[in-house]
Amino acid sequence: MNVYKKGSILIATLLLFVGVACNRNEDPHLAINGAHSLVLPPTDTLITLKIEGNVEWILTSTASWCTPQASSGYGSSEVQVAISANDEQGERTAALTISSSDAMLAQQVTLTQQRLTPDASTKYRLPVVFHVLYKSESNKKQNVIEGHLATLIEDVNKLYANCGVDLGLEFVMATHDPNGNLLEEPGVDRHKINEATINSSFFMGYGRDPKKYCAYMWDPNRYINIFTYAFEDKGILxxxxxxxxIKPHAMEGLTELEYDADWSELPWPQCVSINNEYIYSxxxxxxxxxxxxxxxxELGHFLGLRHAFSEDPETYDRNVCIDSDFCTDTPTYNKSAYDVFLQACMSSDGRIDDEEKELLLMREDCDTGEEFRSxxxxxxxxxxxxRFTPQQAARIRYVLEHSPYIPGPKVRLPEQMPATKSTRTNTYKLVTFE
Ligand SMILES: [Zn+2]
Incomplete structure (x- = not known):
């Protein structure tokens, strides 16, 4: 027993000695094996980082589209990093940093993800932010109940997904604010304001101070901005x-701009406004x-669609017969004449009698005299x-691929664009639809 014990102590001492010697030869070190910068394709990608080291480490990313599958570990190891498809308008960069837990050692890898050139197969995921403007915090029409707006977007997505044509788009509640901070409540930005009601025309830019509400807007090339507030005119939904x-990518009915200006030049908040009076309707x-x-x-308008009925492009007169929506597959009709009929049928509370519904769904094509269902x-x-029609879907697609101040990848290349502001002036025309 004694001999054995002495032997054990000797072995332990030797091991300890070897151990100390080893540590002396191997100073703490930590590195990501390979390049310090990587260029990545625009599609969904999985990359592997080879970590070499002998200390505890922490791995962080500066961007939500670049997610390491381990955020900490010890010693040499391999970590996969998921890169999501680039749905922004240009190339984008992120940094991955590995550091020892005592912060004495650190190394960074810069990732550059190439821009995506959209084609017919590109599915647009359009980030939405609702700017909820309220005067009274406890008034739930104004300060909309948490989760409700996400439900509305889900319902709009369902409606668009079952509209009879493939639009190749989906609205998503924004996950991050413009500074890259995670939103506690996705897609919602709340502001207390002093006004009990706002004139929606003034809000959109028709008043003396068209930029008044621009400060609330987030970069429209990254988000669709939707405002909810109490409209002064309760009749507007x-x-x-x-x-x-932007030249040379013109489309019938859209105001043509000379150059791709920074969004801060916009003379009004490029957005959709929704009257919170009906937010639970x-x-x-x-x-x-x-x-x-x-x-x-309203999102249909925002993406380039005009009303299916006849409407004078300049005066908005609806007592006309013009195919004013640039889509020949949407029959047109005289809306003024129809409204007279509708008013006569509708009861004072806005409800429509079941028997009258079928009748009220019918329209008369003012071009051909044929009846059609709305x-x-x-x-x-x-x-x-x-329903949307194929020509409406084609218009939306063109806007997604070409229009400025709409999120998502664009076909246009910087070198194809008239580049400088100094020789050209953009003339923004205020065009809105209710
Ligand atoms: Zn409309």
Whole structure:
């Protein structure tokens, strides 16, 4: 026993000695094996980092699109990093930093992800931010209940996904603010304001101070900005700006800009406004004030669609017969004449008698005299409002791929664009639709 014990102590001492010797030869070190910078394709990608070291480490990323699958570890190891497809407008960069837990050692790898040139197969994921403007914090129409706006966007997505044509787009509640901070409440930005109501026309830019509400806007090349507030005119459900085109990528009906200006030059907040009076107006049965239909309709305008009915492009006169939406597959009709009929049928509370519904769904094509059923999302009251046509889908697609101040990858290349401001002037035309 004694001999054995002495032997054990000797072995232990030797091991200890070897151990100390080893540590002396191997100073603490930590490195990511390979290049200090990487260029990545625009698609979903998984990369492997080879970490070499003998200390505890922490791995961090500066961007939400670049996610290491381990954030800490010890010694040499391999860590996979998930890179999501680049849905922004240019190339983008992120940094991965590995550091020892005592912060004495650190190394950084810079990642550059190339820009995506969209093609017909590109699925657009459009980040949405609702700017909720409220005077009274406890008033839930103004300070909308948490989670409600996400539900509305889900419902709009369902409506768009089942509209009869493939739009190749989806709205998503923004996960991060413009500074890259994670949003506690995705897609929602709340502000207390002094006004009990706001004139929606002034808000959109028709008043003396068209930039008044620009400060609330987030970069429209990264987010679709939707404002909810109490409209002064309770009869208006929503209002939207119309998109632009930039030379040489013109499209019928869109104001053409000379050059791709920074969004801070915009003379008004490029956005959709929704009247919070109707923010919970969503029933199993159709109501004229349905907020999901309103939002789907206003987003249609925001993405380049005009009303399916006849409307003079300059005066907005609806007592006309013009195919004013640039889509020949949406039959047109005289909206003024229809409204007279609608008013006569509707009861004072806005509800429509079941028997009258079928009748009210019908329209008369003012070009051909043929009857048709109103199903288009860009028509309203009274309509099934659940369809887009192929030509409408093509317009939306063109806007997504070409228009400025709309999120998502664009076809245009910087070298194809008239570059300088000094020789050209942009003329922004205020075009809105309710
Ligand atoms: Zn409209």
């Amino acid at each position: 929503g209002i939207s700006h119309f998109p632009y085109a 969503h029933e199993a049965y159709y109501t004229i004030t349905d907020v999901v239909n309103t939002l789907a309709h 199903t288009n999302i860009m028509d309203y009251a009274y309509s099934e409002a659940n």
